[in-house]
Amino acid sequence: MSPTPAATPAPATAAATSSVPAPGRRPRPGLSVSSARRSASKTLANAVLILLGLCFLIPLSWLVLASLDPEAGYTTELPKTFTLDNFAAVLTPELAFVPLLNSLLLSAGAAALTVVAAVLAAYPLSRYQLRFNKPFLYAVLFGTCLPITAIMVPVYSLFVQLNLLDSLPATTFFMAATFLPMAIWMTKNFMDSVPISLEEAAWMDGASSMKALAHVVVPLMRPGLAVVFIFVFIQAWGNFFVPFILLLSSGKQPAAVSIFRFFGQYGTVAYGQLAAFSILYSIPVILLYVLVARGIGGSFAMAGAMKG
Amino acid sequence: MTAGTSTRPALRPGAGPGHGNSGRTGALWLKLLPLAPAIALLGIFLAGPIIFSIYGSFTNAALTGKNAKDPQFIGFENYADLFRDPNFPQSLWLTVLFVFASAIVGQNLLGLGTALLMNKATKAIAAVVGVCVVAAWVLPEIVAAFVAYAFFFREGTLNQLTATVGIAPVDWLFEHPMLAIILANIWRGTAFSMMVYQAALNDVPQEISESAMIDGAGGALRLWYITLPMIRRSIATNLMLITLQTLAVFTLIYVMTAGGPSRRSATLPVMAYEEAFRYSNIGYGTAIAVVMILIGAVFSVVYIRLLKEK
DSSP states (O other): OOSHHHHTHHHHHHHHHHHSOOOOSOOOSOHHHHHHHHHHHHHHHHHHHHHHHHHHHHHHHHHHHHHTOTTOOSSOOOOSSOOSHHHHHHOSIIIIIHHHHHHHHHHHHHHHHHHHHHHHHHHHHHHOOOTTHHHHHHHHHHHHHSOHHHHHHHHHHHHHHTTOTTOHHHHHHHHHHHHHHHHHHHHHHHHHTSOTHHHHHHHHTTOOHHHHIIIIIHHHTHHHHHHHHHHHHHHHHHOOHHHHHHOOSTTTOOHHHHHIIIIIISOOOOHHHHHHHHHHHHHHHHHHHHHHHHHHHHTTOHHHHHHO | OOSSTTTSOOOOTTOSTTOOSSSHHHHHHHHHGGGHHHHHHHIIIIIHHHHHHHHHTTBOOOSSSHHHHSOOBOTTHHHHHHHHOTHHHHHHHHHHHHIIIIIIIIIHHHHHHHHHHHHHSOHHHHHHHHHHHHHHHHSOHHHHHHHHHHHHSTTSHHHHHHHHTTOOOOOHHHHSHHHHHHHHHHHHHHHHHHHHHHHHHHTSOHHHHHHHHHTTOOHHHHIIIIIHHHTHHHHHHHHHHHHHHHHTOOHHHHHHTTTOSTTTTOOHHHHHHIIIIISOOHHHHHHHHHHHHHHHHHHHHHHHHHHHOO
């Protein structure tokens, strides 16, 4: 999070740029020219990348510096005195603990529900050749694309009609449903890579399909399921709009909404506390992301996943 | 290639659990039973609201008053209002502008460029810069929105930076609200495109690019004629996904400008929210939602088509 790691290599590369002459002529396919060109373009790539990295990092520097500054504003500056008072000030039950607990309940609940429903749904989709599979998978894929923001107004009216407004469990179920299409896709792909021969052995021993799923397949795909769980958890933890619309009383709102209500709506000038609370609230998802970065990276080859 | 169903080796008939040919329909029923929880969740909470919204958009449902208890069926009136409302074309245009500038141009090109540069650059530098780009994306959206707000604020970081080169401070959020939210969304979302393209470029065989280099093809030529065609499916996928994501951006805009000043950054999600919850016209807000769902549906269908072909 701090700007130092990206900033340190900068002088070294600048020196390297000047020492390598840029080839102006058209390159002939000779080895030495090509490698000189390559190292020049490497230096250029490094320089541009470092600049880009700084552009992405600079807005974040405010967050870190302000959280340590007793007199923080919206200006990015080194605090005259460093203090942890901002963190201490927000670590109260009303400001931090209750909202963070609500976030935890909401995210862990949604993630658990999603994983269970996704594993169950993925099993027939992965294991049987049914005519039903293809249309269902396309419907699910369609669901992954839907802009959830768009359906929040109708969801609100639905919750009013069903008397579910301001209910933490109902909001958890709704969140689980919004992440379920993506989770089914990921889970089915993980399940596809579990060899079927192991289950066949279980079937021979007379185990039912559900038994085979619980005792053979699920243990084998535990790392994959962890990725799905954490993926949903991160999304639910960071989601603002859904709880903002569906949860009304402050005792039930997760951190995403409480931070907005407290700092956004009432125009509080406690910028340092805002930054401190933002950091506290972000740390869990950053840690979880680091934990599963590889697994989630796999889901970026969405097209690859389709190829199977 | 199809949606993966045909990629698994087909089970021999009768190889599955509960085999035996008697009671085929019963067996099928049993086989599909594990799908029930997922179908129930998706049906109640996703399909339900969508169907409900289409009905709701034909009523005068409101948050308060007598129309809240007993909404009347009013036919196409909400839609007629929508197309008469001068705010609607403006919001539609702002949404198109936001999606085009921040996703299709900004995130997409910057993500592709970053991924290409990372392939060329020193590994350690590429990794550190990757972390910087991803950091903005991993943060919870409300935090990212506050950070972007602070950055573009009158006394904020951007004006501090421009002041060092002698440019007078600009009140970005008031004078150029669209520019501010577009840049903020590029900052926030480029990581996604970058990661998609990193994954895609990893799959481009090194030998092809190298043999072209030996043939004397320069960097730009290689990129245009070899690399880009080879990752065109990833490009199409990425464009569709970031379009859909950007279409739905609400929090970033709501926190930074709340659609203002005087609606100059009110994209469709913000407009739907304002109409439904601020002016408590649930029916009217739902009509806007239906328009958004339709736009999203068109893009989804195109996206699925793209994946299906080949």
